Amino acid sequence: MANIQEIARLAGVSTATVSRVINQHPYVSDLTRERVLKIIGQLDYVPNYNATSLKKGATRSIGIIAVDYNSLLMSLVRSFHTIAQQSGFNTMLFMTNGECSKELVALEMLRSRQLDALFCLVRTNEWNIIESYTRYGPIVTWQRLTSDSIPSVFMDQYQGYMLSLEYLYSKGYRKILNVFSSKGLNTLERIRAYRDFIQMHGLKDSGFPQFHNKMSIYDGEEIAQWWIKQTDKPEAISCSTDEVAAGILMELQRAGFTVPDDVGIMGFDNTDIAHLLDLTTIHYPVDKQAENAFAVIKSMLDQSVPKLHSLAFNLIERRST
Amino acid sequence: MANIQEIARLAGVSTATVSRVINQHPYVSDLTRERVLKIIGQLDYVPNYNATSLKKGATRSIGIIAVDYNSLLMSLVRSFHTIAQQSGFNTMLFMTNGECSKELVALEMLRSRQLDALFCLVRTNEWNIIESYTRYGPIVTWQRLTSDSIPSVFMDQYQGYMLSLEYLYSKGYRKILNVFSSKGLNTLERIRAYRDFIQMHGLKDSGFPQFHNKMSIYDGEEIAQWWIKQTDKPEAISCSTDEVAAGILMELQRAGFTVPDDVGIMGFDNTDIAHLLDLTTIHYPVDKQAENAFAVIKSMLDQSVPKLHSLAFNLIERRST
Numbered sequence: 259m260a261n262i263q264e265i266a267r268l269a270g271v272s273t274a275t276v277s278r279v280i281n282q283h284p285y286v287s288d289l290t291r292e293r294v295l296k297i298i299g300q301l302d303y304v305p306n307y308n309a310t311s312l313k314k315g316a317t318r319s320i321g322i323i324a325v326d327y328n329s330l331l332m333s334l335v336r337s338f339h340t341i342a343q344q345s346g347f348n349t350m351l352f353m354t355n356g357e358c359s360k361e362l363v364a365l366e367m368l369r370s371r372q373l374d375a376l377f378c379l380v381r382t383n384e385w386n387i388i389e390s391y392t393r394y395g396p397i398v399t400w401q402r403l404t405s406d407s408i409p410s411v412f413m414d415q416y417q418g419y420m421l422s423l424e425y426l427y428s429k430g431y432r433k434i435l436n437v438f439s440s441k442g443l444n445t446l447e448r449i450r451a452y453r454d455f456i457q458m459h460g461l462k463d464s465g466f467p468q469f470h471n472k473m474s475i476y477d478g479e480e481i482a483q484w485w486i487k488q489t490d491k492p493e494a495i496s497c498s499t500d501e502v503a504a505g506i507l508m509e510l511q512r513a514g515f516t517v518p519d520d521v522g523i524m525g526f527d528n529t530d531i532a533h534l535l536d537l538t539t540i541h542y543p544v545d546k547q548a549e550n551a552f553a554v555i556k557s558m559l560d561q562s563v564p565k566l567h568s569l570a571f572n573l574i575e576r577r578s579t
Numbered sequence: 580m581a582n583i584q585e586i587a588r589l590a591g592v593s594t595a596t597v598s599r600v601i602n603q604h605p606y607v608s609d610l611t612r613e614r615v616l617k618i619i620g621q622l623d624y625v626p627n628y629n630a631t632s633l634k635k636g637a638t639r640s641i642g643i644i645a646v647d648y649n650s651l652l653m654s655l656v657r658s659f660h661t662i663a664q665q666s667g668f669n670t671m672l673f674m675t676n677g678e679c680s681k682e683l684v685a686l687e688m689l690r691s692r693q694l695d696a697l698f699c700l701v702r703t704n705e706w707n708i709i710e711s712y713t714r715y716g717p718i719v720t721w722q723r724l725t726s727d728s729i730p731s732v733f734m735d736q737y738q739g740y741m742l743s744l745e746y747l748y749s750k751g752y753r754k755i756l757n758v759f760s761s762k763g764l765n766t767l768e769r770i771r772a773y774r775d776f777i778q779m780h781g782l783k784d785s786g787f788p789q790f791h792n793k794m795s796i797y798d799g800e801e802i803a804q805w806w807i808k809q810t811d812k813p814e815a816i817s818c819s820t821d822e823v824a825a826g827i828l829m830e831l832q833r834a835g836f837t838v839p840d841d842v843g844i845m846g847f848d849n850t851d852i853a854h855l856l857d858l859t860t861i862h863y864p865v866d867k868q869a870e871n872a873f874a875v876i877k878s879m880l881d882q883s884v885p886k887l888h889s890l891a892f893n894l895i896e897r898r899s900t
Contacts, residue, residue: 351672
């Protein structure tokens with residue numbers, strides 16, 4: 259295979275110029291650039307960048323591990339990526355679909371120094387397996403975990419959901435419908451919050467069905483249709499996501515109902531759609547979580563002390579309650 | 580470092596059982612699993628999965644290259660990921676921020692067979708550089724490109740935007756405001772469509788400012804505020820994205836205006852938010868584009884003939900026009 263000297267010779271330029279063209283540095287004339295690129299094409303030359311970055315010891319790349327795409331996870335990934343790149347780090351997103359071997363691709367890249375660190379949003383392998391890789395670089399998780407070697411930036415869903423329920427109570431709502439997302443630890447914590455909530459206030463359970471696996475606008479529309487059909491209607495709906503709340507709100511408006519006069523609707527996450535539709539919601543500080551995750555990783559790489567945000571859910575009151 | 584035989588001996592199980600625990604296969608009792616994992620933890624054992632997958636020759640992983648996060652790109656990534664994993668492929672998303680060296684990490688992984696193929700949404704390096712890597716595996720792009728070695732699944736933005744403008748014309752709108760997103764080839768094609776449109780219909784240019792770099796709900800709200808202040812108001816607004824259209828719609832409603840009576844609003848992309856708010860829009864078949872991209876990659880890997888969807892923009896008429 260051709261080398262950089264040969265390209266320089268054929269193009270009649272210095273090797274430094276060839277290098278500038280390859281790395282797209284400025285101060286190379288269009289004419290020179292084109293000539294060099296043409297020769298690169300003819301010669302079948304492939305610059306070996308990875309070798310260089312491996313020699314330097316750090317790739318300045320952080321892997322992010324997730325199981326699937328959803329809007330909250332994507333907000334988190336986007337925030338993490340933004341803060342990481344401000345410090346000169348690249349990110350690589352590994353979608354595992356819950357397959358151990360897919361996750362191990364990322365872990366192995368940490369071992370072979372192709373990644374400097376991992377941010378594990380949702381893991382698939384047993385924690386023991388993942389922990390065994392922490393000797394190769396920092397691994398930080400978003401999941402609830404108590405571990406000496408894997409720091410976690412998880413948030414207490416119990417507290418967040420209780421905030422939602424207590425707010426609805428303070429507004430006079432008593433018959434509350436719960437809409438939950440997928441059945442994970444976070445949902446279990448929200449269910450626990452609801453049980454404690456009705457017990458604390460001496461409410462009896464409304465007897466409404468519990469909706470599970472509801473996360474989208476379309477799910478919200480279905481729930482609105484269910485609500486319309488009931489004779490004994492919930493006075494308020496506490497939703498798993500802003501998308502569900504948005505779907506309910508618009509479907510009810512189309513059917514001629516008024517929010518909050520007919521029913522109070524409460525979102526969760528405080529995404530753009532809650533702002534758009536004036537939804538009362540719970541602010542989920544994903545951006546600060548992402549910043550904390552990066553700060554922890556950075557401090558582990560630099561052996562410094564991280565500066566962390568304190569994380570809390572906040573009530574955002576708007577016009578849907 | 581410990582090996583699998585040593586773990587098996589200490590745990591009093593067969594190496595096959597250790598392997599099943601590591602790979603999370605079923606039919607291992609919880610007790611055995613825990614014992615094996617405990618010993619793995621004590622022994623500092625890290626299974627070398629990558630070596631195995633490299634030996635097999637194919638990692639069944641496809642890299643996706645993008646520059647930043649935005650909702651259309653994320654829809655495309657999500658669709659591509661879904662279809663790829665149905666065929667047993669994993670995806671890795673590389674965010675480059677427009678830095679050549681970050682993109683080269685992905686290209687080098689193709690060369691070293693850690694990736695089977697690349698789907699390049701938005702490239703950073705010169706095409707010549709990227710083309711030189713096609714000998715190591717298929718590279719398919721979403722960008723407008725004519726190349727013998729890099730197939731493209733791009734769509735003609737001129738046609739899509741013309742569809743929007745012609746529809747508005749047919750509804751009687753003459754004074755149309757254009758809202759564009761970032762200044763790339765796609766926007767240039769949309770600008771060209773608008774120029775041809777006013778010429779074809781003998782309209783004179785409205786003299787409205789051209790809004791650029793507008794993509795979000797918040798951008799839409801600003802444009803609504805601008806619209807409110809004008810004495811000579813646009814009769815219709817043709818937006819770069821559904822988010823912009825949604826922001827305009829809700830901000831105008833809050834200010835007491837009625838859509839479409841006061842002004843027609845047209846989105847673009849047909850994302851969930853257009854459905855939610857009954858926005859007339861142009862359906863952008865990102866899911867089919869993603870399927871085509873994967874079909875092309877798959878056929879290049881299998882040396883088979885891909886079955887492709889024919890791609891077209893479609894008008895979705897709802898209540899905002």
